[in-house]
Amino acid sequence: MKSKKTYSTDYHDYVIKDGRLVGQFEEMYVHSAEVPWHQDSQSDWLDVRLGCELMADAAPFDFMLDFAMGLGYYVETLASRLGSSSTIVAGLDVSETACLRGKERFPRIRCDAFDLAVEPGSREVPPAAVLPEGTARPLYALRATIWYLVPFLEKAIANMAGAIRRGDFFLLSQNFPPLDSEFVGKEEIPGPERLLEYFSPHFEVERSMWVRHHLSRGNDNWLIARLRRR
């Protein structure tokens, strides 16, 4: 008799394990026993509040899109703080299950499954990321996702840039482990300045913040940057 395959219910097992990137996000959303990364309880995190402050003078935005929205909590938070009642809220994610669950939780979200690893220009921009007619002031965002994109970071950034018009805003928010520790992705991105350099062919940095947590050995140091599409 064939033995039934068992799946871990610990979301960490699908992300980074034993010092290497696993990156099985669809399986993670299907099998995880808890909300991965506790996305549902981050709306008051410092980086989220600071990101909103950084964008406040350019608000209200009438379209918001998170390029790796997970379950949609972050983009909904942005929309509630930087949007208006008519703001169109959208997201992409590599996981179909994340998109479906995000839509269940937040029915107004437009979401499509999309892998930022695809060859730039090889696919149509997914419908959720197409700027709807009549919207003029979009805000695009990517938060807490860079370490999963490292093996194809230039492609991922080109894919995001391909969906954004010249001059439009992009809010980048990324946490780092202590820079003096060993971490997956350090070779490519040893610190925040290097990450901004990856974006520089397509985006200009308007303002950025590097917020260190001096007492934590966790992923608690944040780069928050307000970029504009070149």
Ligand SMILES: C[S@@+](CC[C@H](N)C(=O)[O-])C[C@H]1O[C@@H](n2cnc3c(N)ncnc32)[C@H](O)[C@@H]1O
């Ligand atoms: C830590 S979660 C962040 C979710 C949300 N942005 C937030 O801040 O709450 C990272 C998300 O990136 C997605 N992701 C990972 N690799 C991706 C890829 N290649 N293309 C698109 N999304 C990806 C994962 O499925 C996951 O939902």
